[in-house]
Amino acid sequence: MFKKVLIVDDHDDINSGVLNVLKANNIVNIVYSQYCDDAHLKFKRAIFDQEPFDLLITDLSFKKDHRECKILSGEALIDVLRTEAPELPIIVYSMNSLFQKVRTLITKHRVNAYVCKDRKGSLELSQAIKAVYNKIQFLSPQVKNALSSKLDLEINDYDVELVKQLSNGLSQAEISAYLEQNNMSPSSLSSVEKRLNKLKDQFKANNAIHLVAIVKDLGLI
């Protein structure tokens, strides 16, 4: 079983819950951190001391408080650690259950498991630890289909960018200008309109507001 585990989560009682799960799996060398920056330091220090961690369990979202942090999210932390330890087993343990997020974490960041904090969170976390130890990927049932779902494969990065900018408060004209500045094509106002219309059809949205609400609920942005 894993020898030394780093837990990163800003909720202290989630930490104690995860702790119990690890102890139940006979893992005793456990370090935890409530801040990503702190976790990064501990991780590097462990390598320096030649006692590196062999598993990372991290949340995705961290509330801001008085402390200044460079690494603001679990995803950013994973990004950093992946460059320093490409083969480190990583388990994401998060409330978030957005397919798009799960997919990028699995494919881009190559995390080894994604567990949803939920009614059976502890149980699934325990399963995930065992699975990952045996080099098997683990996904909670809620997000099992994140990699196979075709529903949102029809929508591409350009579309996502459009809706994201919409949700950031840009007008269609501003989006057109933004696209032009970033050398994205097509960029004309007319094209933006046309593409948004297509998306509104696709998602059965009454208007742009409705579209953003739907796409946000689906977790595409």
Added chain:
Amino acid sequence: MFKKVLIVDDHDDINSGVLNVLKANNIVNIVYSQYCDDAHLKFKRAIFDQEPFDLLITDLSFKKDHRECKILSGEALIDVLRTEAPELPIIVYSMNSLFQKVRTLITKHRVNAYVCKDRKGSLELSQAIKAVYNKIQFLSPQVKNALSSKLDLEINDYDVELVKQLSNGLSQAEISAYLEQNNMSPSSLSSVEKRLNKLKDQFKANNAIHLVAIVKDLGLI
């Protein structure tokens, strides 16, 4: 100290965290539930058995799953239990930190403590238990100001309804009609516009789309 405590929270490892806090306070008779309906049954049963609970610790939001539930939120559960046990000490333990929500819970439902699940959640929960046992109200620092008067800037149920209907794809005219049909006042198109403008100011939103995106991110709708 309290003798018998009912914990209601759908996250199983939050439960184990709360459990640890209670044990540290020498409370051993602990029952927990992941569903509000279930909690309600256990509560009534305990009274029937003449071994009633003397403390309730509950979350506010519960994810839906396959089980059919009548009581869908912690607030609804509190509402029910307050009618059956007007003097029951109640501690809310939630991620939610909206002043409006805190205020209605304190004033309308007379909950005895509001603890934010956060970096110091366990510590504060422990403090809350001690305080409530000594008949003292407890609020986490993040929401300590929820009861002070200066925050008429806060968002109320009417505002939430407006933005929710917006996100459902209704036009402002349709929202006006909807409000009139449901006897909500004010209902005129002009009033809808005005209120939305106020909200856009409040949330620093560029337009209605931006507003909906922000409010969705904050979890208000």
Added chain:
DNA sequence: AACATCCTTACGGTAATCCACAAAGCATAA
């Protein structure tokens, strides 16, 4: 080269919204 097809862009009329201001309703106090 000629043609079809697809994609991008442009334009114009209609509808929705944004915004400032004015009128009406309603309560409280002099």
Added chain:
DNA sequence: TTATGCTTTGTGGATTACCGTAAGGATGTT
């Protein structure tokens, strides 16, 4: 009652979004 402030409602003009149509371009096929 009248005056006063506050909220709600109404109005009109500017802006933006919506939607159909059509012109221009690129690509591929024959």
